[in-house]
Amino acid sequence: MKVGFYPGCSMKGGAREYQESVSALAKVFDIELVEIPDWNCCGATAAHNLNKELSLSLPARIMALAEREGISDIVVPCAACYNRLSIVKHELEADKSLSTRVASIIDLKYEGTTQILNIIQFIDKYITDRLEEKVVKPFDYKAACYYGCLLVRPHSILKFDRVEDPQSMDVLVKKAGGDAIDWAYKTECCGAGMSVSRTDTVARLSGNIMKDAVDRAAEVVVVACPMCHSNLDMRRPEINKFLNEKIDIPILYISQVLGLAVGLDAKTLGLNRHMTEVNLPVKPVREIPVAKEPKKVVNTQKLEA
């Protein structure tokens, strides 16, 4: 099975382990990820902050290149890239004259035929059915699934999951044998692209997120966005300083969580690359992959408490 793949810049640099884990996971399920040839940066926050045409043209080129290769589905694991590509696709679809203008700027034919999938949509479409049978090492931890902004908003365009209290990642974590906790900061902003230019803001926003997760006894925070990851992981010293306490729980990508559950080793998944060391406590491996019934009871008790 071949699926188009747009890694985006961060997965070539700061979020190298995200690409490593996605690729490794795909391999386990016999999916070949075909990188879009000669892809460029989507322009991220910078482009739409400063110039609208540019913010449309850069993503449009990526999709046009994919179209030229006959790719129908593009997996875009980076939530920021996913968001930009989806919005541009939507805007160009809604405004044909704009679409024509952008096509002339990028000097490529653009029809908008490719399907943009985020990492969870990709897993749901290609992996979920076969996931539970492959789980050999249940990911038996209390996980706070953090969706951030870009995966679910704006709902009118992305139409992915519920915009308040989304569940799709929680479901995956549960299928991997984990316990997805109910918490309040699932879709609060981490500070996004302000990481370098407004580190204090990021420390406050990300700090509040980490604080809520830890207060609710999460052992790990699961993300699907390199930007969220870098803010929660790399900015940990600033976060701890802001909170005036030491939080040392790791931040894992959803692909890493699933990778661990299907038995991939830490190195393959790039766990060693995180700035906050991944020291998950060793738990005895349970028999049947997912013991659903008792889990459910634990959950409801906590809700009612």
Next chain:
Amino acid sequence: MSASHEHIHPLTLNDEIRRDTGVIINKCYQCGKCSAGCPVATEMEYPPSLVMRMLQTEDPLHVEKLLKSMTIWLCVSCEMCLTRCPMEIDIPSLMDYMRQKSYRAKKTNPQAKKIIAFHKSFLDSINYTGRLYEMGLIVDYKMRTGAMMQDVAIAPKMFVKGKLNPVPEFIKGRKKIAAIFNKIQDKKEGKL
């Protein structure tokens, strides 16, 4: 009837905003749900609902204040406001619009210098290589802002973890990317 009406009167700022972003400023009934949910409202001089109110006045003084404010640069485009707005007003697009307007008119807040510098370094990186070259971005950013010592401590660790590429990746079509930049109107006018 209404068609001729539009021709006679010059466009107001709010007409312009409506034309360029689709946002109808007067739809806002000041419920404040945007400000209530905004993660950075506490840092802004004007929380989002106040921004809407200031624009509703169409008073040039207020508009000027906004263009020169830090508020527009502090918005992180998290879209929480839009998600919960009962009137579905696209405040993030409006913020983009105000930033672009402020930037083009050279009215940006001095404190926003670092944020804009980061965006510019980011775009320059794309312009030259086709992709984002993180190390180059940081160096370029430091040159622009003079914040030489910022984040120096984590760089070596990132390097060890394989998170920093010492050499940039150039895409084959980087000339095409440069061509895209050149075709953008603002670039031609020297405003980007």
Next chain:
Amino acid sequence: MSRIGVFVCHCGENISATVNCEKVAKITGELKGVEFSTDYKYMCSDPGQTLLKEAIKEHKLDGVVVAACSPRMHEPTFRKACAEAGLNPFLCEMSNIREHCSWVHPKDDLTTEKAQDLVRVMVEKVKKNKALNSIKVPVTKTALVIGGGIAGIQAALDIANCGHKVIMVEKQPSIGGHMSQLSETFPTLDCSQCILTPRMVEVAQHPNITLHTYSEVEVVDGFIGNFKVKIRKKSKSLDEHLCTGCGLCTTKCPQKKIPNEFERGLGFRPAIYVPFPQAVPNKPVIDRENCTYYIKGKCKVCEIVCPTKAIRFDQEDEIVEVAVGAIVLATGFDVLQPDFFPEYGYGKYKDVIDGLQFERLASASGPTQGQIRRPSDGKEPKKIVFVACAGSRDPAKGIEYCSKICCMYTAKHAMLYKHKVHDGTPYVFYMDIRAGGKMYEEFVRRTIVEDGTHYVRGRVSTIYEKNGKLIVRGADTLMGGIPIEIEADMVVLATAGVANKGAEELAQTVHVSYDSYKFFAEAHPKLKPVETNTAGIFLAGACQAPKDIPESVAAASGAAVKVAALFSNDELTRDPLVALVNRQPAPVFSTCVGCFLCQSVCPYQAIEREEIKNRNGEVIKTLARVNEGLCQGCGTCVALCRTKAIDIHGYSNQQVYTEIMALLND
């Protein structure tokens, strides 16, 4: 050769300001068949009508065209005048040269020409008009009231007290509606039960009222004065005549953990239950979905304990057919369902409740005997947040309107809370305070000034639970929109009032129109607020839009008067503008070929089968026949008829074609 009279009205200056009325009269007076034409300042005035009558007599007119305002306004006036002058009223037509001409066009020749065109059209049409006689239909002097809340109760009592029979249908096991759930009512803080219960009893005991509880209207046929209604009486599994209402069965029922609808899920009830102690009728029903016997086939405890052996497990639904002359819809409203506010955790957090739930908490007969306790742990909330406009005025969620009652009941809630929890702090997040009404504004002020409720002008963005507290994130827009966070013990959402479940289906069953929110539509927003577009069907209470108690009661009394006025006649006259199937001499009998396509589209079942028999009594042809009493004159059958065998008075093919030709060929 026709002898038609044309009368052009100036309507003061309303028409003559842009139309040259004299010219219109002069030019149209020259048309073929026009015997007399004139213009006059006010045709509808007494002298104007006299002018018309004199002209009819003097010139022996056999057709009249009045060019004036909309026929929707004065057609009855002029037809009556014609009739008084001895001319069949259906030989009078109106040209609308005011609403459709003088008011919408500027003063120029084109406007006058258009007026001439419009008159010419009617002159040609009138030539094809036929003298018709009004149709008389009898009136069944019994009213059907659907819904037994305060509006239905009021309407039923008023009609019954006028001496007419009333049939009341209520879906629930008891009448009383939402009002019976309320604790105290604004702005006087009357106990809701205390003022409602006597009315409920009066309904049950009134000799003119027949009450069907646990029943629904299934089919409505017919028309004003002559409706035929089928009511499904759902099985209560009970012989109501034998039951004494002792309540022993309800105490012995082993099923005790069914969420109590009346308490809005804050308490439990058994499977055989009376909704609340003051219920009317005060006799239980078995909820078959939750009854152990109906689920597992075993139990029958209620049957064993019943001293009068009134339980009937095998009782079936009963269909009752009634004939009524008028219908009052009083089906009330509903509040939003829990999944509406994911951002507020409504339905997820036990201590986020809606206004009706708070009413139950504050009610002396409620699950906490009137003490304010939070549902999760039964503790008294010391800090409580009321969120106004929860769902209302929220186009993004599909509710654009203001629910009208929430400002007042939220103020009341804050006041009741403060009266019961003296050391508590109530917050109200609001957008505007809409307190128009007698003593309403004063009431809200009291809540703020005397009870110290903190009113914060801003909408709440999100609510989440942390360490047993509900964190409410809002903003204070009067302080420039600064965000504020309140750690509350309990949150009450003033959820929007919405159309009742099944409102759409009911509207379609009884053939009334409804708006995009599924509230029933009135015939005219100002002048016909309790009428619907369907003659003989009236509206009362919150099925039309959210309404508070005094408004609902006023509307109900209004509807009742309309019904009483209708019932003051023994017969109704109707316009004879109905369809008819043509008849031809034998052996053709009619151009109708008996395809009965007309029957399939007729919304009134007015098309009947008529069998033509020969001398031997054998059927040789089956034709369609229109029942004049049932036909409402929509003409859909005419458009569909393949052989043009069916036609309609007033809008016949001939008339319509004539109009078109007259309009286009000047």
Next chain:
Amino acid sequence: MQEFEPKIVAFVCNWCTYAGADLTGTSRIKYSANVKIIRFPCTGRIDFMILMKAFENGADGIIVSGCHPNDCHYSTGNFHARRRWIVFRNLLNFTGIDTERIQFSWVSAAEGFKWADVVNNTVKKIKEIGPYENYKKIAVSTLFNEEGASNE
């Protein structure tokens, strides 16, 4: 050159659009005088012979307007009108009738503004398309006298 003033006939139902057009008048909203209204009890009454008859007699455009779906005074008449239109549109296209000249709309008794818009937009559109010369050339009424048409 004198501007082309199209002749447009509006077939409207009594309960919604006729009342809506009355409201346009009551609200003093101006619209083009090219459109003239013929009143019907319901759009369900309007068959396609009526539309043909209008073209035949020289109409350049036609408006058919009634109650919004579900608002029909007679419950279902407007649905029949809509279904009939869907079926006949193709047939009309096939026979060479310019269906662009027929404007369908729902205008309720409360939509005075909408009626003015419908009228003005239709007039504008028909002015752009121009006079319906093609139909006039083939019209049956040019072959027979006018009385012939009222034989129905």
